[in-house]
Amino acid sequence: MQAIDRGFAVSAAVSAVTAVALAGWYMQDCRPAVAVVLGLVLAAVTQCLTQYFTDARHRPVREVAESTRTDHHPVRVLPGPGADGVGDPRRRRGDHPAGVP
Numbered sequence: 001m002q003a004i005d006r007g008f009a010v011s012a013a014v015s016a017v018t019a020v021a022l023a024g025w026y027m028q029d030c031r032p033a034v035a036v037v038l039g040l041v042l043a044a045v046t047q048c049l050t051q052y053f054t055d056a057r058h059r060p061v062r063e064v065a066e067s068t069r070t071d072h073h074p075v076r077v078l079p080g081p082g083a084d085g086v087g088d089p090r091r092r093r094g095d096h097p098a099g100v101p
Contacts, residue, residue, distance in 0.1 A: 001051060008047060012040045 016037050023033035052058050056065070 001055065005047075008044070012044065016040055 016033075019036035020030075020033045023030055023036075053060050055061060
């Protein structure tokens with residue numbers, strides 16, 4: 001993951017410098033450069049979040065790995081906000097799972 005992080009940092013720095021230079025020299029307006037830099041920051045945040053939820057060194061992946069070792073189910077259903085079927089758009093009105101009004 002270090003190579004990907006390093007590659008992203010280098011390409012983001014080159015993009016930011018190029019955007020600032022072109023915005024100042026060619027467009028004579030800083031708004032496009034601000035938009036590019038903001039996009040790069042959001043991409044970096046997305047990359048960090050993705051790494052957290054997919055890297056084996058972090059807790060979410062370790063928890064799933066541990067649950068697959070201890071449970072004896074052939075298929076592991078991951079818990080989540082829609083696990084009880086409440087948010088299922090295919091469910092008909094009035095058709096509630098047990099315990100849900």
